[in-house]
Amino acid sequence: MRHLIFILIFLVSIGSEAQRVSPDITYSMGAGNYKHASELLLQQPNLHSNPVLLDKLGESYAYLEEWDKAVEIYKKLTILIEDNPSYFFKYGGVLAKKAQNSNPFVGLTLLGRIKSSFNKTLVLDPRHPGAHWALIDLYVSLPGIVGGSYNKAYELAKELRKISPLDGYLALGYVYEYDNEPAKAKTSYFEALALVKEDKLFERNQLNYQIGKVCSDYGIQLDTGIKYMTRYIENHSIKDGVPMEWAYYRMALLYRKKGNKQNSLFWINKALKKRTDFKRAKEEKQKILALNG
Structure with missing residues (x-):
């Protein structure tokens, strides 16, 4: 069974951002009470002009698996802040989760936006491991007729290996595994395991x-x-x-x-x-x- 792995990663806010979020919102999210956190966020008067608050709202919707709402928030963030790779990555992630939880036709209509979001992430941050993994997973999971490509997956895995050898060898093993190359998959996986320190x-x-x-x-x-x-x-x-x-x-x-x-x-x-x-x-x-x- 194939999973859309490494797609939905919500990065921890840096200290300066965390200070701009009220303690009750931070506490609710830390306690896993995302419903309450979303309600508090919606009451913030500067919500729609504050990317930090919008990001928290999008994250809350994602944890609640309210994908349509999460997509709307992260789409807005990519328009509001055009050079933030994290927002494009999260936008691609929630689009992918919406696709997974929709009928196949709806899923197909979202593929273009999913790919473009992850590709934009790599344009803004070429060393972003999550975006590499997300695109690799898409390319090996999709049939060729709708954009799947083992060649592109291999290229991305090799790029990732230069950035993070452990990720890269794991990604190569993953692609070889689904490309019916078990011997090469085993070699790549063992290379990855050799990099794992105690x-x-x-x-x-x-x-x-x-x-x-x-x-x-x-x-x-x-x-x-x-x-x-x-x-x-x-x-x-x-x-x-x-x-x-x-x-x-x-x-x-x-x-x-x-x-x-x-x-x-x-x-x-x-x-x-x-x-x-x-x-x-x-x-x-x-x-x-x-x-x-």
Whole structure:
């Protein structure tokens, strides 16, 4: 199953911006009460001329999964501030989430704006890893007839490797994997894993998932995979893209390959509780039940 990963990333406001947001709004967002935060933001008299407040409102709508409202806010921000790569990136992200949650026809009509938003992000910030990942994922997920292109995905992954070797090798492995090049995918993933130092802390939580995924898929460095997947789960939020049931599934896979039936069952049951129609998890559970002990 393909995920639109690394698309919805809401950057933490820098100190000067945080000071311009009232404490009650900051507290509500910090507590995860995005409904209350959005209500407070809508009461601000200077909302529509203040990009910091608009950004917080767009973020609140995104966490509430009110994609139409989030799209409207971030579209306004890209017009209000034409040189901010973060706003274009977030605009592309909420457009992508709207596409995912709409019928296929609506999704197709949004593709042009999604791509142009991420491309604009890279024009403004050529070193933006999230925009590279977002475009790579689009190019490998879409059929060629509507703009998919493995060649473009490879080009972006190689550009990303120059900016962040870890991201780049993970991205190359990702493209090779879906381009039916398993040997090359394995080589790239192993190159990425070789760059992971002991107790490496990642600024972006998505990298924790990717490292855990590589370990679970290839049955290597299983304790390392468990450590990083645990971090992903502990720090998960909607901005991370990959749903929790997939993280639970990966944890079950890691423990099964360690021969730990009890922990494998614990995690696979959490995955199935989260999503009862999870076919891969059902198949994995049969493998776990077949373990001795």
